[in-house]
Amino acid sequence: MTDPISPELFLTDAKKAWLKHDRFGMFVHWGIYSLAARHEWVKNFEEIDDAGYQKYFDHFDPDLYEHKEWARRAREAGMKYVVLTAKHHDGFCLWDSKVTDYKATKTPHGKDVLAPFVEAFRAEGLKIGFYYSLLDWHHPDFPIDKYHPLRNRENAAELNVGRDMKRYAAYMRAQVTELLTNFGKIDIIWFDFSYPGRTHRDMPGKGRDDWQSLELLTLVRKLQPDIIVNNRLDLETDALPDVTTPEQYTPRTPPLINGQEVTWEVCSTFSGSWGYFRDEESWKSPEQLVQILIDCAALGGNLLMNVGPTARGTFDQRAIDALGAYGDWLKVHGRAIYGTTRANYEAPDGCRFTQSGNRLYLHIYNWPFKHLHLDGFAGKVAYAQLLHDASEVRWIGADADPHFIPPVGETTLTLLLPVKKPNVVVPVIELFLKDA
């Protein structure tokens, strides 16, 4: 691969150090699809045309809009930054864009919902990010393709006549200019997504030439020099993106590009949808939610966890409970996550490590009976405690009476645990190492 793009267009490690430190953010998917309440892709899934989708625009009126409460709940859940869908694939805009009428201010609600959101989350101390969809299933210049709701119309090719991708790319630049000019300092822009080569009925997918990705990135950098730009613009470069975004899974090993470790952030949902989905039932348990965050931190990555607010402008009780699971756990385990790095050590079975200098955090997923053997740790630990209540954890070594513990090797340190699992979702033992 060649490198036609100036490395200056990407952030240095120092400029994005805050992201790695903060580890945990909130994704918010909110738009007129929230009224359908059956996935933000409903227009695509059900192949709904503009006329059929109009009812959601005509009834968008989040009269309870609880943006301040959302922001408070995000902070209480331990989230340090937020990324809001300013525009999703359906093309609907949450702010008062000057280049379209397809926006919140033209709905019955009649008001910009993005500016108050930004203000509320900033007031709670969170950094601000915008998600901006590259796809647009409403814009008349956006050519129908594999993902467009009209993709299977008999006359799709005909409908594409006159649609002008260059005009659409200019529209995107105008919108991104608004988003990155009118709302103060923006910390993240999250473009979604590219699919070059995915042809459907002779209609090509879209990538960097269609979006004019280089122009877009250059513009973004000019407007907000320190902003973090995600990796979905399909840029042709050897330079590392500011952040790589594995979706709906946790990596087994730290993601690499050209053999180099990258800054990365998993995005994930509480249930099986990003937008509010009333009847979806696959909500993750508190253990799963907390473990996804630990899994990411243990490999040196971030988690952007999504909430899909309702069309009234509220968080569903299930989302409130899920956020609570994070808040309860992080309130006492925060220092095992924020500012930690991938550990220099291999964790025992059913456990994860995170590390902060000479403090090693042992996250225990499967609470064992009495003994937890740390091979290779004999003589290395100065002190150990359960993190949630700072209660001492004692240990024994190879010299212990074999009548009471299974025989262990010379280099093993065996932690003596209470028989009963402490009453926290994932217990953590803080090991103070003699040397990091």
Ligand code: GLC
């Ligand atoms: C996918 C989906 C989209 C969602 C995004 C978040 O790309 O298209 O609906 O916004 O994932 O990563």
